[in-house]
Amino acid sequence: MDVEGNRQYPIGLDLVVLDSTGKPQANPATRGIPVFKEIFAAARRRRGDHKKAQETVLSEFLYIYYMIDIRSFAVQRFPNVREDQKRHDIVRPTLKLIEGWKPSQAVEDGADFYRENHESPSVKMLKGGFSAINVTIDFLQNVDYTLQDSKGRPVYEPKEVMGYLSDIQLQKKNLDALWQEVLRDINLGGRPKGGGSLNIFENPDTQVIENYARVPESI
Numbered sequence: 001m002d003v004e005g006n007r008q009y010p011i012g013l014d015l016v017v018l019d020s021t022g023k024p025q026a027n028p029a030t031r032g033i034p035v036f037k038e039i040f041a042a043a044r045r046r047r048g049d050h051k052k053a054q055e056t057v058l059s060e061f062l063y064i065y066y067m068i069d070i071r072s073f074a075v076q077r078f079p080n081v082r083e084d085q086k087r088h089d090i091v092r093p094t095l096k097l098i099e100g101w102k103p104s105q106a107v108e109d110g111a112d113f114y115r116e117n118h119e120s121p122s123v124k125m126l127k128g129g130f131s132a133i134n135v136t137i138d139f140l141q142n143v144d145y146t147l148q149d150s151k152g153r154p155v156y157e158p159k160e161v162m163g164y165l166s167d168i169q170l171q172k173k174n175l176d177a178l179w180q181e182v183l184r185d186i187n188l189g190g191r192p193k194g195g196g197s198l199n200i201f202e203n204p205d206t207q208v209i210e211n212y213a214r215v216p217e218s219i
Helices: 028-032 034-047 050-068 073-077 081-094 105-118 121-141 158-187 208-212
Strands: 016-018 024-026
Touching: 016 050, 024 028, 024 050, 028 034, 034 050, 034 105, 050 073, 050 081, 050 105, 073 081, 073 121, 121 158
Parallel strands: none
Antiparallel strands: 016 024
């Protein structure tokens, strides 16, 4: 989505950062971008209370991250662009969003903008690689060695199937190199400097989101 007034969004500028106590918060720097500023404004209109509005923005920013960012477990599990619903179905309960919750128009606009500016050619290549490997692994896990062709010969020979493993190893090696390239692009991007904030997605304590990102039932 091309929203008038939105400047280029730095790939390394995270939507969520950690404050000095290690608690995640919506990155204040995002207020300078109209499409994200509207998410703050919409949350304030719905929730009224400033603190509750900040909680809502945090959960919505985390939702955008989990749905789009290449570092998200949901994206790595379901990287295909046609798998939005599958990602939503695992992201929603992860963030403790109520049953039936759907992103508002403001959040969808923010997600579109984040996707357009996050998905560099390297990121798109990496997502394509994840899709290819996932399909190959799914095939290997579900091969039916009892299938026979019209002449009664096995459709799949174990030796032939094992050959796919070497292909996967090569794919993984290439993806590992591309992954490091993508992370360098992200880390060299427009990360906020100073203020004691950290990139939440580099924090070694992977439970930090589970500890703090609780979404109120009334969101």
